[in-house]
Amino acid sequence: xxxxxxxxxxxxxxxxxxxxxxxxxxxxxxxxxxxxxxxxxxxxxxxxxxxxxxxxxxxxxxxxxxxxxxxxxxxxxxxxxxxxxxxxxxxxxxxxxxxxxxxxxxxxxxxxx
Amino acid sequence: xxxxxxxxxxxxxxxxxxxxxxxxxxxxxxxxxxxxxxxxxxxxxxxxxxxxxxxxxxxxxxxxxxxxxxxxxxxxxxxxxxxxxxxxxxxxxxxxxxxxxxxxxxxxxxxxxxxx
Numbered sequence: 258x259x260x261x262x263x264x265x266x267x268x269x270x271x272x273x274x275x276x277x278x279x280x281x282x283x284x285x286x287x288x289x290x291x292x293x294x295x296x297x298x299x300x301x302x303x304x305x306x307x308x309x310x311x312x313x314x315x316x317x318x319x320x321x322x323x324x325x326x327x328x329x330x331x332x333x334x335x336x337x338x339x340x341x342x343x344x345x346x347x348x349x350x351x352x353x354x355x356x357x358x359x360x361x362x363x364x365x366x367x368x369x370x
Numbered sequence: 371x372x373x374x375x376x377x378x379x380x381x382x383x384x385x386x387x388x389x390x391x392x393x394x395x396x397x398x399x400x401x402x403x404x405x406x407x408x409x410x411x412x413x414x415x416x417x418x419x420x421x422x423x424x425x426x427x428x429x430x431x432x433x434x435x436x437x438x439x440x441x442x443x444x445x446x447x448x449x450x451x452x453x454x455x456x457x458x459x460x461x462x463x464x465x466x467x468x469x470x471x472x473x474x475x476x477x478x479x480x481x482x483x484x485x486x
Contacts, residue, residue: 288472290472290474292474297478298409298459298478298479299476299478299479300461300463300474300476301476302473302474302475305471305472305473307472312470312471312472313471313473315473345413347415349415351472353472354470354471354472355467355470355472357472358405358417358420359405359417359472359474360417361407361414361415361416361417362414363413363414364413364414364415366413
């Protein structure tokens with residue numbers, strides 16, 4: 258069983274569209290995250306959630322709206338997609354906010370045309 | 371200011387030899403964690419090893435060890451007996467406990483190529 262799963266794996270869409278990426282973890286973790294990896298492979302956190310509550314929004318445009326319906330899921334909805342949103346988006350989870358290892362999903366490769 | 375610095379964009383190593391990937395960090399926190407992740411060409415992020423700032427012993431996980439030098443603020447990854455499957459990008463990351471956000475701060479990454 259995959260510990261952290263994301264769907265879809267690939268997403269190709271037109272500028273201006275709205276899209277969602279789903280993330281699920283079956284590790285029983287309390288904390289989930291979204292990271293963005295740009296074309297230069299640089300990884301940066303976007304959001305962290307703990308027990309379904311938003312902990313940080315790291316200067317992400319409000320076109321990005323995460324939603325955590327329960328502790329096992331953290332979905333990412335993106336409105337009005339722009340060319341600069343093209344990237345790989347990783348979901349991750351950890352047992353808690355403290356010094357715990359984060360386990361990453363396989364990533365979603367988003368290409369905005 | 372860059373909090374995590376990986377100064378080697380690319381490295382080569384001969385199969386079966388050991389290789390050290392450099393990582394330096396900058397924090398004023400007393401309590402923090404240091405992590406290494408591997409990203410093969412398939413794209414997933416694989417956790418390799420963790421070192422807590424209060425851990426006195428260097429962390430080891432199989433062929434991976436973390437050379438932790440707190441005074442120098444360095445956390446180098448040592449891979450022993452390199453294998454072809456070790457060819458990948460390697461990221462060093464830090465979490466500062468005081469932020470209480472769980473946020474991992476990543477370095478720029480080092481691409482490692484293992485030669486047969």
